[in-house]
Amino acid sequence: MSAFRFEPSSLPAETATLRQEIRAFLAEFSADWTASARAQSWDGFDPQFSRQMGARGWIGMTWPKRYGGSERSALERYVVLEEMLFAGAPVSFHWIADRQSGPLLLRFGSERQRCDILPRIARGELCFCIGLSEPDAGSDVANIRTRARQVDGGWRVTGSKLWTTNAHRAQYMIGLFRTAGDPSDRHAELSQFLVDLSRPGITVRPIRDLSGGEHFNEVVFEDALLPADALIGRAGEGWQQAMAELAYERSGPERFLSSIRALIELIRVLGPEASEEAAALIGRLTAQLVTLRNMSISVAGMLEAKRDPAIEAAVVKDLGGSFEQSLPEVIQAFAGLDLDAERGSDLQQVMAHLTLVVPSFSLRGGTREILRGIIARGLGLR
């Protein structure tokens, strides 16, 4: 009867060895990471660290070897992701490329695009951004106005993208542009492009978020010329291609581990002699964490089995986003901390950062309302 089902999956025994390798690697690299740096989670940016991961085969690890991958399973990749996130490793440089851009090119890209781009992503040399939202296309992504017009020698792009994470430090964007018709055509006539952001006519302007951080951007295209082979897949099928990758974007452990540093530091402060009230709080959070982890592993298992867990992924992101968003609030209601990002204790610094950034957790990657709409449709409503 159910519209979806989380088939149980478990991590194969051989992932234990991989996990030990990752922990040894992290022990070596993390010595001087502060708690507040770790609290940046997958916003933490360090190209050198990404290269180190690439050298160990931990980026693009499920891809074919001929494209620089390691042909390992989605469940092994899951282990890499969760260990990096738990440690608060600075993975932002390669995160989007590993999670979405690479798999997209692998599935829809030309052989030339794949050979040119994928090995460099896998080595940790490329940072990608995704050009989806626009000033008039937020949750209503199908309202995209940015146009790519076919001309001699390629495509001319005019328009602007907004809230584009990492555009200011990425070499490439996967952009979704309108190649025919107008916004009233909605999902039709959209196409995906591999955009080299160093080309003329493309201006990137960082937008500071309320925490003072620079993560997202406005990207303006002023008649920018893209080569003919910048098109990914087929013209007019950009929407379907872009949506096909959302199960990857929405189900990973980054959808519930973004605030984990606050829980870690709270456990450290409480210690084994904590009150029963404190134990109950930690227990409730643990029950949610363990369950979300099993749900996320289940989706990884379904991806590995080449199934399409789109609704399950939306469930993980919705529940996970609510969990990681509520975590600082639950801790604050319990501990009543002064938020001090500079001189506070580790817990205070972590809480100061997370309290500021958690409002974005139910916005990024599809708002809570959009996700719940997808789940509702899966239930047979609408």
Next chain:
Amino acid sequence: MSETAAILAQMVDRLFTDHVDAALLAAAAQGRWPSELWRLAEEQGLTTVLVPEARGGMGASFHEVCVIASVCGRHRVPVPLPETMAAGWLLAGAGLDVPAGPLSLGGANRDDDLRLQRAGTQWRLSGSAHRVPWGRMAGSLVLAVEQADALLIVRAPREGCTVDHGSNVAGECRDTLRFTDHPVEVGPWPAGAAGNPVMMIGALMRSGQMAGALADILERSVSYANDRKQFGRAIGKQQVIQQYLAVLAAEAAAVDVAAEAAFIAADAGNAEFLVAAAKTRAGTAVAPAVGIVHQVHGAIGFTLEHPLHWSTRRLMSWRSEFGSDRHWAVVLGRRILDLGADGFWPYLTAV
């Protein structure tokens, strides 16, 4: 789902679809025993599904039985089938015979004060077991008692004890059984297992039942939202209703995943942590889920006549049976705090 689990699922679903209806639920809530339903469940071997084949049972795994617990919850089955399956497993594990007929679990309530004494070769039980599920109908009560550092499984026949009738807020029998020098059978529980096995398996079964009850109220609510028209259209077309039901679906899915993980862990013999997580997660889901389905159903769902309450009242009750979410959250939290900030993650990723 394994083949055995799929067959079991189909079998119990058909049995309960055919035999559990509003009239049966109403009669059971008045204390009437649904003897035909029980006879059929026994005949199909469901009561001894967790008893090894060598002892006359089906020898199914916990993972396979997960679906039975869930279907019991989904159909609001008013007989102690989960308790009897659990009691059979406990008795067999302690080397005791498993009697026919309904069985129940005791010693799982915080007010219980059960003491075991040995007189020669005969063990005797004294004290009270509170809120025993279907206690007045159970042939025997199965409980665990710690005695000189060893854990003993006790089978106490109901015959000869005093029974005070009671019920939970869902109208399910929850009786107090009082024993005075009551002759019982006793068997040793394997050493090394953590926690009280009665509490654990009881909480495990309730988690599975709660997952099933949540699936039931989700299905009812989606169907109601698609049928019920207000302002000229189905209320399910309204975004706010869709958003509520998406939240409910996510809660139901989480409880289902948590419960199934606990049943899988029970097969591996390291269930305590995941049972604690499952019962805590299930308990946490009750208030939001029940709130949403009653909001979606409106006034009709608040009537005794409408079938929704058979599930929502059970969820309210089950939340605190075999350990509340508060109880299990403390168990879980203590474990995590003992492991510490640097130890809990290696543990979580290994269970």
